Amino acid sequence: MVSRYRDLERGELATLVPELLLMGQLIDRSGMAWCISSLGREGMLRVAIEEWMAASPIYTARMQRALNFQGTDVVTIFKGLQLDIGAPPQFMDFRYHVTDPNHGTFHLDHCGALMDVEPMGDAYVKGMCHDIEDPTFDATAVATNPKAQVRPVHRPPRTPPDRQPHCMWTVTIDESHEPVGESVGCTRNRDTHAASIVLDPIEEAEEGMSDYSGPLLSDLDFAAFSRSALARIADEVCLQMHLLNLGFGRAVSARLEPDGAAEVGAKQLRGIAGIGAERIHRALRLPGGVTGAVAVLRLHPLLNPAAYVAAEFTGDGFTVRRSPAHDDGAWITRCGPRAVEPLQAIVRAVDPHLDVLVEGDESEWSCRVVERDEPAEEFGEVAVTRLSTGSSFEFEPRHSLPITPIG
Numbered sequence: 001m002v003s004r005y006r007d008l009e010r011g012e013l014a015t016l017v018p019e020l021l022l023m024g025q026l027i028d029r030s031g032m033a034w035c036i037s038s039l040g041r042e043g044m045l046r047v048a049i050e051e052w053m054a055a056s057p058i059y060t061a062r063m064q065r066a067l068n069f070q071g072t073d074v075v076t077i078f079k080g081l082q083l084d085i086g087a088p089p090q091f092m093d094f095r096y097h098v099t100d101p102n103h104g105t106f107h108l109d110h111c112g113a114l115m116d117v118e119p120m121g122d123a124y125v126k127g128m129c130h131d132i133e134d135p136t137f138d139a140t141a142v143a144t145n146p147k148a149q150v151r152p153v154h155r156p157p158r159t160p161p162d163r164q165p166h167c168m169w170t171v172t173i174d175e176s177h178e179p180v181g182e183s184v185g186c187t188r189n190r191d192t193h194a195a196s197i198v199l200d201p202i203e204e205a206e207e208g209m210s211d212y213s214g215p216l217l218s219d220l221d222f223a224a225f226s227r228s229a230l231a232r233i234a235d236e237v238c239l240q241m242h243l244l245n246l247g248f249g250r251a252v253s254a255r256l257e258p259d260g261a262a263e264v265g266a267k268q269l270r271g272i273a274g275i276g277a278e279r280i281h282r283a284l285r286l287p288g289g290v291t292g293a294v295a296v297l298r299l300h301p302l303l304n305p306a307a308y309v310a311a312e313f314t315g316d317g318f319t320v321r322r323s324p325a326h327d328d329g330a331w332i333t334r335c336g337p338r339a340v341e342p343l344q345a346i347v348r349a350v351d352p353h354l355d356v357l358v359e360g361d362e363s364e365w366s367c368r369v370v371e372r373d374e375p376a377e378e379f380g381e382v383a384v385t386r387l388s389t390g391s392s393f394e395f396e397p398r399h400s401l402p403i404t405p406i407g
Helices: 010-066 074-082 112-120 122-141 184-189 227-253 258-283 289-299 324-328 341-350 380-386
Strands: 092-100 103-111 148-154 167-173 311-313 317-321 354-360 364-371
Touching: 010 074, 010 112, 010 122, 010 184, 010 227, 010 258, 010 380, 074 092, 074 103, 074 122, 074 167, 103 112, 112 122, 122 148, 122 167, 184 227, 227 258, 227 324, 258 289, 258 341, 258 380, 289 311, 289 317, 289 341, 289 354, 289 364, 341 354, 341 380
Parallel strands: none
Antiparallel strands: 092 103, 103 167, 148 167, 311 317, 317 364, 354 364
């Protein structure tokens, strides 16, 4: 099935891709609040570690194959981070330095995740910057080289409190290193359709970059990519979100009874659905009303990529049929005639007067966007996600310069 993102112009896609990367980061801003309330801080940390370790090795390798930058060196690791929902551009402002193929460093001039967590106190900062990052950075690198180690030079809690850069890390590849293995969650995630589904190939004849096989760039200028390359990147980023969510769901289900796990998953989806829709609508300057809401639904990761989530769109809505996403238990299984709230969160992000009418059964249902006389209140889960600085973060134009070895 052809990507729904192919309907957009090249410039629109260049705007949308960083939005999708940031939306992937905000999944945790939505989900972890409810993990803390159900599992406590320590339980939340374990869920976060397990979900990222379950997803990042798979989606990192997928993006490497899609954009033809497979390798075993530090440059390959850094390119992968630039296209990772764990490191959305500018919001997580990674700066890279390459010494040689086996040695490099990166630091963060700005860490949006730190800005979100610092007000919560040092225990939460240490949880994110130590407990979570130690295993998950290596898990991300393992997709490139199992003997890569990512180690801190310095990291928060910041001393002094305004220390810059926020953190600095070394990346070292050495044959003497004990190889990093993948987690149990990652092995389980490899059995999902999200891990292996085939997406549209990139058309090499189009204007613009068709891959990232060239030099490592200081900042990715998404406008330099071709239209089909950007559509493929957008689809891959959506799969990153689905893989992360599948890892999240399993980690939560291992700790809560089914009803409690389902409630946490539903709250996570409502929060990210609304904030993601709001950012997509604003970034692409889409119209208001029913037309604008359907346009946002068509581009929302809940319903993408098209090869993964089967949905046919009409002028005022869409119809969902069983698809690979249903077999995986992905986000779409939390929507339907008996679960309209995620869809309501999306359309209300366009206009609080909008609502949805959903009819059918679990195997096939239709959604129609309608207008109401009275505006609806924002879902509490959306309001919680809005507390993240990422909800209002604004991207700025940047120039891409090749990074050359400094050693």
